[in-house]
Amino acid sequence: MTTTTDKKLWGGRFAEATDGLVELYNASVPFDQRLAEQDVRGSLAHVAMLGAVGILQPDEVTAIEGGLHGILADIRAGTFEWRLDREDVHMNIEATLRDRIGPVAGKLHTARSRNDQVATDFRLFTKEAALDLAGKVRALRAVFVAEAHKHLTSNGGEPVILPGYTHLQVAQPILLSHWCLAYAEMLERDESRFRDAAARMNESPLGAAALAGTPWPLDRFQTASALGFARPTRNSLDSVGSRDFALEFLAAGSILAAHLSRLSEELILYSTFEFGFLTLPDSHTTGSSIMPQKKNPDVAELARAKSGRVFGALMGLLTVVKGTPLAYNKDLQEDKEPLFDAYDTLSITLRLFTDMLPRATWHAQATLAAAARGYSTATDLADFLARSGVPFREAHEIVGALVGLASRTGRQLWDLTDDEMRAAHPLLSADVAQAQLTVQASVAARASYGGTAPTQVRAQVDDAQRRLEVNA
């Protein structure tokens, strides 16, 4: 970035030069140059409209368009000279246009303010980012659905069974496919949150000018449609003063980050020696420089932690916006860095998980053994009694006493003797108990809609695949 200083585009009323530190503090070009593409597109739409409504002459439009295309080419080639003294992306581009095509460049800013300009650029960027993340979330969703499908039969033709937890205590056996679909559901909502947000921000602020609109006979509908927006925004104050579109993006991003963080935590736990459910691929784990045996789940750990950056971006921008009077305030310049950072963070994290998960190996014997531990099928025995007419609360009490007996004597429920079973309730016997207590019987029994029975999960996998085939 060069630090030459020429007269400011807004310098008319100023006699003294800007203090150097103020220039540094005020400048947004180190980060808002990321909006360069959107800025040039916005200017091209604006100048074409100025020509169409007769505010500019055809030769003026041609000169400005030519200059803008040249600038765009330089930006794309990385040869555009960004200057700190030119403050922001908008004035860098406009000043360079003037350097190149002369005073006619000054006509570009007719009926426009940087306030509607930045709102337009940032909305364009955020809408594209939201749709990009929606697509990346969808790709990860597809991975979970494919994994769910695979693990219906990956255990020698049988479904892989996993312990289901509440309070991180073994609760009831579930299918690994069911677990996969739980994440697919969360991600499906994440995707729709980004798409909803993109639809709501799909309005063009261009033409709102500084805050009050403009006396020029603009066609805001033309610029809106040229930029791919559904329509112009309705209120000029709101257009330049609101950033809830960015907040929505960050809110959707924060919820997604929370989901990815929970997933990370499960992958970290399940891949420990103690759990042994899962081996993460070498490509997405790292070693230790001192302990040769180590294989660390760094990607998952970083993803768990990076949720903090995304939440921070949301909290930061909420704090920026709160308490600012209508309409535009320079405070709003602080909207960009957190959003860029959250976008980049989510984008790379989604790609990493999309690559990593299909390459992880699940250990069906270990998950099955773990699923059977911890009296995970005790509810099934209680349900058996309840189906035979014993009030569920009473059945719960009876089985609870049997669990107490088994755990005091270091046994599983299926190790209790016929006499012990019969003593607990006349409808019970060792045979009856053993039939009810297998993990396979337990999962098969949970055939309520949305439950973990293979019949249900198979239907849910089919349905999830169908929803993925439908265009977004």
Ligand code: ARG
């Ligand atoms: N760099 C500014 C921003 O990001 C552009 C708008 C400046 N507008 C103004 N009236 N100073 O918000």
